[in-house]
Amino acid sequence: MSQTILLIGAGKIGRMIATMLRCSGDYQLRIADRVPAALTRIQKHAPSAEVHVLNADSHDQLVHLMQGCSAVISALSFRENPGVARAALQAGVNYFDLTEDRQTTAAVKEIADDAASGQVFVPQCGLAPGFVTIVSKHVMEWFDEIDTVHMRVGALPQHPTNALGYNLTWSTDGLINEYCNPCEVIHGRKIRNQLPLEGLEQFTLDGNVYEAFNTSGGLGTLCETMHGQVRELNYKTIRYPGHHMFMKFLLHDLRLADRRELLKDVMENAIPITFQDVVIVFCTVTGNRNSQFVEKSDMRKLYAQEINGEQWSAIQLTTAAGICAVVDLVQQNQLSGTGLIRQEDIPFELFINNRFGSYFDTEKLLSEPSSFIK
Numbered sequence: 001m002s003q004t005i006l007l008i009g010a011g012k013i014g015r016m017i018a019t020m021l022r023c024s025g026d027y028q029l030r031i032a033d034r035v036p037a038a039l040t041r042i043q044k045h046a047p048s049a050e051v052h053v054l055n056a057d058s059h060d061q062l063v064h065l066m067q068g069c070s071a072v073i074s075a076l077s078f079r080e081n082p083g084v085a086r087a088a089l090q091a092g093v094n095y096f097d098l099t100e101d102r103q104t105t106a107a108v109k110e111i112a113d114d115a116a117s118g119q120v121f122v123p124q125c126g127l128a129p130g131f132v133t134i135v136s137k138h139v140m141e142w143f144d145e146i147d148t149v150h151m152r153v154g155a156l157p158q159h160p161t162n163a164l165g166y167n168l169t170w171s172t173d174g175l176i177n178e179y180c181n182p183c184e185v186i187h188g189r190k191i192r193n194q195l196p197l198e199g200l201e202q203f204t205l206d207g208n209v210y211e212a213f214n215t216s217g218g219l220g221t222l223c224e225t226m227h228g229q230v231r232e233l234n235y236k237t238i239r240y241p242g243h244h245m246f247m248k249f250l251l252h253d254l255r256l257a258d259r260r261e262l263l264k265d266v267m268e269n270a271i272p273i274t275f276q277d278v279v280i281v282f283c284t285v286t287g288n289r290n291s292q293f294v295e296k297s298d299m300r301k302l303y304a305q306e307i308n309g310e311q312w313s314a315i316q317l318t319t320a321a322g323i324c325a326v327v328d329l330v331q332q333n334q335l336s337g338t339g340l341i342r343q344e345d346i347p348f349e350l351f352i353n354n355r356f357g358s359y360f361d362t363e364k365l366l367s368e369p370s371s372f373i374k
Helices: 011-023 037-041 059-066 076-091 102-112 127-140 174-179 224-225 243-253 260-270 316-329 348-351 364-365
Strands: 005-010 027-033 050-053 072-073 092-096 121-122 143-155 183-187 189-196 201-205 210-214 231-241 277-289 290-303 305-307 310-312
Touching: 005 011, 005 059, 005 316, 011 027, 011 189, 011 316, 027 037, 037 050, 059 076, 072 076, 072 316, 076 092, 076 102, 076 174, 092 102, 092 316, 102 121, 121 316, 127 224, 127 277, 127 290, 127 316, 127 348, 143 210, 143 224, 143 316, 174 243, 174 260, 183 224, 183 364, 224 231, 224 348, 277 316, 290 316, 290 364, 316 348
Parallel strands: 005 027, 005 072, 027 050, 072 092, 092 121, 143 231
Antiparallel strands: 143 277, 183 189, 183 231, 201 210, 210 231, 277 290, 305 310
16 A cells, blocks of 8 residues: 655655656656746646645745655755754654755654654755765674765756856755855864865865865764764865865955845846756765775766656756665664654665665666666
């Protein structure tokens, strides 16, 4: 018997989530958004879904829509997630979100403390935090003792044409948030905050040169989990060379970090969206194994795909595959608990062998493209 899941948010990522869950054949969807046009568009991907116009600020509306559902997925802006989590607590349904915002996750964690037996709250599902957390923890488990953990992730246009070397691929609010908020790291075995856009570095992968720099939120809850176990742990966003310089000009010299709504308006009206992108996930761990000081890395490149005649971006695919895999594991009783489940608590082998998580299995994708969505 299929389960009913409430999906709140019918934007770029919501459409991909709806497509994946519908194609699995195991879930009935109830989809809500405040914009009727977004609901009309998403029905093309989930024609059998119930759709509802929703004011996500209304606690009563949220609780009412959750009746008869076993889980709720929030594909909303991070600002609205605590309200959805509070409604999920009252309705007694499992909760999943995509947030990278540290304060939002702290709020969800506090709400999860009051969860009913067997009810779970899983924030930060997606790409980063999300899959990068799961795969980095998997690499760490190879070591007897860990020294450093470096996590690097980027969603980049395949064909950059502007000075930023960048196109919009996901939430502009989330992008601005990670460029402007403090970055939690472990440095010298202590949890510290560092400034966004600092720590600029360059590196080469597959003959291509990239730059990376501090951004906020990508570590999720790893600093708390790994405190006392590593000397250094950090996360940086990958971009093409030159991007960092232009963003520092916009955010610092023009002080648009203090005028985020203006920055959002400028970016959304000047930088086009692209569905031709590539996602790079690169984590490197050093430490001791068998009394030797060694290094081990995991690097994956994931590309945009055409599915059923429609182009889907790599960031849509990776973000949606991340959350769909975790939802599937919980709803199919392969992952259980009560209260908060952190991304680093999710076993890598369980995730990568899931029908949605297998999108991150790059070897399988070469032989079976789009197999995860069939």
